[in-house]
Amino acid sequence: MMTAVLLHQLRDNLRSLRFQTSLIVLLMFFVGNGIIYAHKMDRVAQEAELATHSDESRYEGAETLRQAVSANYKIRAPEAGIEFILEAGSDWFPYGMNVSPESGRFTNLSHARTVNYWMRTFEVMDWGVIVRYVLSFLCIVLSYNAISGEREGGTLRLVLANPLSRGQFLMGKFLAHLLTLSVTLMLGSLISLAILALSGVLELNGMVARSYLFFFVGAVFYAALFLLLGMGISAVARTSATSLVVLIMTWTALIVVIPQTSYLIAIRVVEPAGFYFDQLEDFENQFRETMVAEGIAPRQPELARVDAYALEHRYAAKLNELDGELNQRVRAIEQNNLRQFSIARGVNLLSPGFAFQYTVEALLGTGIHRFRTFRDQANQYRSALREFLRARDGADPDSPHLFFVPDFMSDKPLDSSLIPRFHLQPIPLGERLAAAVVPLSILLLETVLAFFFAMHALNRSELAAP
Amino acid sequence: MWILIRKELLENLLTLRLGVALVFCVILAVMATLIGSLDYSNNLDSYAAESGNLNDRNSQATTYNRIDPTIMVPPMPLSVLSRGNVSTSGQGVFFGLDYVPITAWSLSDSVSRLMKVLVQIDFSTVVALLLSFLAVVLGFDSICGERQRGTLKEMLSNPVPRGHVVLAKLVGGVISLCVPFTLSFVLSLLIMLANPDIQLEGDDWLRLAILFGLSCLFLAQIFSLSLMVSALTRDASTALTICLFGWLVAGIGYVSFLPSMSRYGVDEPSAEIWLDHIRDLREEREQHMEEWESTHPPPPPAYLQSLERKSRVRYAHPVGFDWQRRRTEEELNKRLEIADRGYDYQWENWKPLNSEAHLVDSWAILSPVTNYQVLTYQLARTSLSDRMRFGQLGRDYRRTWIEYMRDKGVFSNGRWFSDDPADQEPMIPDPEAVTEAMLSPDSPFMQARMAWAEAQELQAAEDGRRQLDLTNMPKFGGRWKRTLGESFEIMMPGLLVLILIFGLSALVTLFRFDTYDPQ
Numbered sequence A: 001m002m003t004a005v006l007l008h009q010l011r012d013n014l015r016s017l018r019f020q021t022s023l024i025v026l027l028m029f030f031v032g033n034g035i036i037y038a039h040k041m042d043r044v045a046q047e048a049e050l051a052t053h054s055d056e057s058r059y060e061g062a063e064t065l066r067q068a069v070s071a072n073y074k075i076r077a078p079e080a081g082i083e084f085i086l087e088a089g090s091d092w093f094p095y096g097m098n099v100s101p102e103s104g105r106f107t108n109l110s111h112a113r114t115v116n117y118w119m120r121t122f123e124v125m126d127w128g129v130i131v132r133y134v135l136s137f138l139c140i141v142l143s144y145n146a147i148s149g150e151r152e153g154g155t156l157r158l159v160l161a162n163p164l165s166r167g168q169f170l171m172g173k174f175l176a177h178l179l180t181l182s183v184t185l186m187l188g189s190l191i192s193l194a195i196l197a198l199s200g201v202l203e204l205n206g207m208v209a210r211s212y213l214f215f216f217v218g219a220v221f222y223a224a225l226f227l228l229l230g231m232g233i234s235a236v237a238r239t240s241a242t243s244l245v246v247l248i249m250t251w252t253a254l255i256v257v258i259p260q261t262s263y264l265i266a267i268r269v270v271e272p273a274g275f276y277f278d279q280l281e282d283f284e285n286q287f288r289e290t291m292v293a294e295g296i297a298p299r300q301p302e303l304a305r306v307d308a309y310a311l312e313h314r315y316a317a318k319l320n321e322l323d324g325e326l327n328q329r330v331r332a333i334e335q336n337n338l339r340q341f342s343i344a345r346g347v348n349l350l351s352p353g354f355a356f357q358y359t360v361e362a363l364l365g366t367g368i369h370r371f372r373t374f375r376d377q378a379n380q381y382r383s384a385l386r387e388f389l390r391a392r393d394g395a396d397p398d399s400p401h402l403f404f405v406p407d408f409m410s411d412k413p414l415d416s417s418l419i420p421r422f423h424l425q426p427i428p429l430g431e432r433l434a435a436a437v438v439p440l441s442i443l444l445l446e447t448v449l450a451f452f453f454a455m456h457a458l459n460r461s462e463l464a465a466p
Numbered sequence B: 001m002w003i004l005i006r007k008e009l010l011e012n013l014l015t016l017r018l019g020v021a022l023v024f025c026v027i028l029a030v031m032a033t034l035i036g037s038l039d040y041s042n043n044l045d046s047y048a049a050e051s052g053n054l055n056d057r058n059s060q061a062t063t064y065n066r067i068d069p070t071i072m073v074p075p076m077p078l079s080v081l082s083r084g085n086v087s088t089s090g091q092g093v094f095f096g097l098d099y100v101p102i103t104a105w106s107l108s109d110s111v112s113r114l115m116k117v118l119v120q121i122d123f124s125t126v127v128a129l130l131l132s133f134l135a136v137v138l139g140f141d142s143i144c145g146e147r148q149r150g151t152l153k154e155m156l157s158n159p160v161p162r163g164h165v166v167l168a169k170l171v172g173g174v175i176s177l178c179v180p181f182t183l184s185f186v187l188s189l190l191i192m193l194a195n196p197d198i199q200l201e202g203d204d205w206l207r208l209a210i211l212f213g214l215s216c217l218f219l220a221q222i223f224s225l226s227l228m229v230s231a232l233t234r235d236a237s238t239a240l241t242i243c244l245f246g247w248l249v250a251g252i253g254y255v256s257f258l259p260s261m262s263r264y265g266v267d268e269p270s271a272e273i274w275l276d277h278i279r280d281l282r283e284e285r286e287q288h289m290e291e292w293e294s295t296h297p298p299p300p301p302a303y304l305q306s307l308e309r310k311s312r313v314r315y316a317h318p319v320g321f322d323w324q325r326r327r328t329e330e331e332l333n334k335r336l337e338i339a340d341r342g343y344d345y346q347w348e349n350w351k352p353l354n355s356e357a358h359l360v361d362s363w364a365i366l367s368p369v370t371n372y373q374v375l376t377y378q379l380a381r382t383s384l385s386d387r388m389r390f391g392q393l394g395r396d397y398r399r400t401w402i403e404y405m406r407d408k409g410v411f412s413n414g415r416w417f418s419d420d421p422a423d424q425e426p427m428i429p430d431p432e433a434v435t436e437a438m439l440s441p442d443s444p445f446m447q448a449r450m451a452w453a454e455a456q457e458l459q460a461a462e463d464g465r466r467q468l469d470l471t472n473m474p475k476f477g478g479r480w481k482r483t484l485g486e487s488f489e490i491m492m493p494g495l496l497v498l499i500l501i502f503g504l505s506a507l508v509t510l511f512r513f514d515t516y517d518p519q
Helices: A002-015 A018-059 A063-071 A127-143 A150-151 A154-161 A166-198 A207-235 A239-271 A278-293 A301-305 A309-347 A352-364 A367-396 A427-460 B002-015 B016-060 B113-117 B125-141 B144-150 B150-154 B161-196 B206-234 B238-262 B271-293 B318-366 B368-380 B382-405 B444-460 B485-516
Strands: A073-076 A096-100 A108-109 B070-074 B091-093 B305-308 B312-314
Touching: A002 A018, A002 A166, A018 A073, A018 A127, A018 A166, A018 B238, A018 B271, A096 A367, A127 A166, A127 A207, A127 A239, A127 B238, A150 A154, A150 A207, A150 A239, A150 A427, A154 A166, A154 B305, A166 A427, A207 A239, A207 A352, A207 A427, A239 A309, A239 A352, A239 B016, A239 B113, A239 B125, A278 A309, A278 B305, A309 A352, A309 A367, A309 B113, A352 A367, A352 A427, A367 A427, A427 B091, B002 B161, B016 B070, B016 B125, B016 B161, B016 B382, B070 B382, B091 B382, B125 B161, B125 B206, B125 B238, B125 B368, B144 B150, B144 B206, B144 B238, B150 B161, B161 B206, B161 B485, B206 B238, B206 B368, B206 B485, B238 B318, B238 B368, B271 B318, B305 B444, B312 B444, B318 B368, B318 B382, B318 B485, B368 B485
Parallel strands: none
Antiparallel strands: A073 A096, A096 A108, B070 B091, B305 B312
């Protein structure tokens, strides 16, 4: 009997103008996504090539160990390759770092590629946004009169006169809607994939397939949530028009408004660091001036050799102290920024849209998880670089071994291809799953609640319009 | 006619859907303004702190190289309602000798880049998305719905011209929409007035009045569009489908697509190109100075010994000072030349990015929702073009500032880097008698001289001759705020399109309704 309801509803859906328009709109969005990202990924790949070249030239410029110490390297995280599914900040997060092994310099995060600061903040057109906004909207449009419409048309009483429980009736309708939307979603996303693959910017491999699967399952749960919500409200509301207004307002509050408040809440909870470079510069200047005032300054190397670099050893130790303090301050600011962003994420989680978004972000290992991984690995990279240079310097008996003060380190030639390069290691699956636990359980909990709400509403619903 | 309007009003205002929507809209609008107002106070505080720091630093400067010519302006009061490109924060133009500014930055750009992925809400967004949706819901079934219920036929059996019926629907609908809007607007205004930080001044009140009118016009336009759909269709559910999807695509869809679309086809050059150029320029400068030094050899090191604090040089020997003075003059001229070339490189690199961002504003005209939003930005003076205008004024000011310093001879007389008076006793009075070993920083001789310099430093703090005379320094006086007339000039295309769409859709509805079959 439930299958009969399901099939009937499927037939109805396919014939309705509403569904046909939904299909066209959703496909339109996905085609737009395909075209935009085919262009964007191509441009990003070109830029990455240029950047790699520029970065490599900095390594190659270091002909001696001394130069390798004083050089300023730039390391970057490569594109994740799934930006069309979830951009997750890849445009904005500082996925690059300036690293210099020299003492007294701090590593600071910077952009990995061109950023347009003139652009107002906006939602990018990735699959995540299409699902968050468009798919949930379609769910509402398809389900707002699921019960109230039948009641107004007088068919509800007739249907339930059959040997069919209300639960079965609900499930039948729900599954029919879910099925139509899932197929539409699959169609749309496959078209987008096809556009990207045909334009040569995307290689269809296991990673893409896995990401696609995670995304799709997440999206289906998310769609289920809004369908159930729509059916529930539709059972409660007196007329379809009221049901629609209530639903759209709920949708706006959940999907549009809650996420738009997160920024302001977060910067009120955690104070932004402001223009901290000025403060760092002031601190550094002051530190260096005090050093000069105390007479701690390097001498000419010939002069210094006389007393076995006694003064320069003190100088190197002081610089090392400065180095530690500067880097610690920058780390604290980064930590502050991350904490601020987690508050914003916490606010966003109140919206089911972001429960979906963050679940998929975690499973795909992108977004803040990827950024945090990059930051940690990039910070470790400086130590690895220094370790390498220290070992090379140790092999040179003529060097004064004043570590990371370039003028007092080995002046021997260095094969620059031996300097370790930075490679971002992916996040292991276990960590990704662990990160997904919170948003996923929120999403599931909300879906289950919506289901009970819909059941309850239908059970108590009048069968005929008054 | 009035009876018809009253009927429409009663019909609209008494429905549950309007009630629900009204409550929602008012709550959200109030919340958006409240958040904006809190944010404004926050930003005003940080503006005050930043500009206070700046003034402190500048008042402590005794050499010209310590003067930071940055211009900062407070946030725009109307940005509370419409954040636009500038947002509720103050703006600054950052520049110096080495850097020609391209644009003004909003001071909140210093907030971490992670936060850049978050979209923010304001009053104009609530009107653009929520109230426009209400307009859609009120309008979609007002003709075809009445036909289905059969009331249309009854009404038309009365001796009223059909044109009057449509006009009554239009006027009634717009007035019903203005009720929640006015309520939200007045409450938002009260919230703004309750915040003592927000000082409305000059033509701000006039702008607020225009914002009110503009928003009503926008709602009328959306209502008229959905009325048109209603007149063009036979049954309410078709009209609803068209209206809803129209709203989704023109609102949410277009808003999100626009920035990505504006990047399409624009050749975005990599920042690496520009940064490489800048590196080359820096090398050129260093090379230039090396060449200069090879033709103008410095005096022996003992002549150059001095006390350097915060890039300010004191107690140098006159011979060393003279050499440093000439070197600085040469370097400053080179730096100014390189700054201009660096600007050209950067602008060449950033121009496409700038036009992308401008395209977002100019293509906004294609959708009523985005068109309205951009119009409010322009009205609140928070649009990109207002920001660029301020940047241009900053560029002009930089030129004035440099001219002023050149006229005072700052670059050539050593006042740029040193504040020593003419009779200042040098740190090393007789450089000829000093050996290289004595110059080592840990030698007793140098330690003694450093101690002497430190003692001098204490006295120097009281020395009035070291102070800079900045009374004639030109202050930034550019008209960075657009006047109402100038704002209207940039709003013109958007306004025309808004009125045009409104008029056209009303006309289509009128003509279509003349032959509408009420059966």
